[in-house]
Amino acid sequence: MDIAVEVDRAVVLLDRFPALAELDLTLPTGSVSLVQGPNGAGKTTLLRLLAGLATLDSGSARVLGFDVATQRRQVRASVGMLSPDAMLYEDLSILENLTFWAALGRHETDSVDAALERVGMTSVADQSVRSLSTGQRRRAALAAVAVRRPRLWLLDEPHAGLDQAGRTIVDDLVSDAIRAGATVIVASHELDRVRPLATHVLTVAGGVVHRAEVVNSGSGVANA
Numbered sequence: 001m002d003i004a005v006e007v008d009r010a011v012v013l014l015d016r017f018p019a020l021a022e023l024d025l026t027l028p029t030g031s032v033s034l035v036q037g038p039n040g041a042g043k044t045t046l047l048r049l050l051a052g053l054a055t056l057d058s059g060s061a062r063v064l065g066f067d068v069a070t071q072r073r074q075v076r077a078s079v080g081m082l083s084p085d086a087m088l089y090e091d092l093s094i095l096e097n098l099t100f101w102a103a104l105g106r107h108e109t110d111s112v113d114a115a116l117e118r119v120g121m122t123s124v125a126d127q128s129v130r131s132l133s134t135g136q137r138r139r140a141a142l143a144a145v146a147v148r149r150p151r152l153w154l155l156d157e158p159h160a161g162l163d164q165a166g167r168t169i170v171d172d173l174v175s176d177a178i179r180a181g182a183t184v185i186v187a188s189h190e191l192d193r194v195r196p197l198a199t200h201v202l203t204v205a206g207g208v209v210h211r212a213e214v215v216n217s218g219s220g221v222a223n224a
Contacts, residue, residue, distance in 0.1 A: 002029040003062075004048060004152060004183040010059035012045050012207075014058065019045035021207035022059065023201065027185070027200060032178060034064040034194045035187040037204035044083070047154040050185070064151055077105065081148030082141055082158050088129045094140045095125040098147045105148040115133040115147040119169055131163075134161045146173060153177050153184040161195055171197060 012020040020042050027033055035043050049053040050063050052075035053169045057220045060067070064073040081087075098112045116122045119139040122134075129140060138161045145153065153174070174197055188194045189206050195201065195215070201210040208224040 003027070004031065005061075005063055005185070007049075008059055010049065011057045012049055012054050013057045013092050014045070018207050019054075020049065023204075023208050025202070025209055025212070027183065029183050030043040030178060030181065031199045032184045032197050033186065033200040033202055034176060034191070034198040035185060035202045035204055036189070036191055037221055041204045043204050044156055045207075047081060047083075047156055050075075050152065051079050051154050052076045053081070058152045067070045078083040078150060079152045079154060080145035080148045081154040081156070082145050084160070088140060088144060090130045090136070091128060093126050093128055094121055094132075094143070095186065095217040096139065097129060098143055101144050102147045111147050111149065115143040118146060119143045119175065120165070135163055135166055138162050139166055140172065143171060149180070150177075153182055155184065155188075157188055157190075158186060159188065159190050167193070169175050 001025060006023060007023055009024060010020050011018055011021040013021055018147045023046065035046065037043055047056055049061055049068060050054065052068050052072040056069050063075050064078050065079065068075050093111065102109060102112050116125050118141050121143060124136065124223055129137065129138055135182070147183040158170045160166060162170065177184055178202065186194050199214065199216055201215055202209050
């Protein structure tokens with residue numbers, strides 16, 4: 001079994017508070033993991049750690065074979081993260097943002113057109129991010145992840161702020177990513193929405209994984 005994520009006794013401090021408190025986690029390649037837990041449990045910090053955006057205070061973490069402490073550049077090049085703050089340049093158009101992300105990942109420009117079409121944003125591609133509605137911004141942020149074709153997708157409350165059509169786009173992108181051989185981790189409060197897609201369910205509280213379940217191991221989305 002190939003391992004996509006391996007975390008051993010990871011501690012991440014935020015203002016001296018342990019957002020992650022010796023967290024352990026192992027996830028196989030091709031899995032779809034639902035991360036559930038109350039606000040402040042450490043879900044977002046876990047995703048930020050795996051994206052190379054949070055600093056380990058102790059312990060270790062490897063993502064796709066790369067050490068998040070010493071190989072952060074390789075981690076960031078292999079991971080796509082959707083967070084509540086869209087991580088888009090406000091004064092640039094959607095098209096300019098996606099072109100930037102595609103170039104950063106050394107992808108062809110056809111990936112930009114495909115991502116725009118996938119999220120239903122082709123007709124507004126020339127609009128600045130600043131002018132977009134909340135739902136449009138979320139779709140643009142999803143496209144910015146998709147255009148990079150990451151091997152690990154990290155989605156923080158991906159359905160938030162989206163209408164029904166947008167929420168279906170999220171589900172379809174997850175399924176597409178898995179069929180392409182990627183691994184997906186979704187932190188969400190919308191358990192009924194995400195659980196049917198999941199192969200693993202992780203319950204996080206107090207900065208640790210209290211329970212890890214393998215579910216839907218025979219689903220058509222992914223195999224555990």
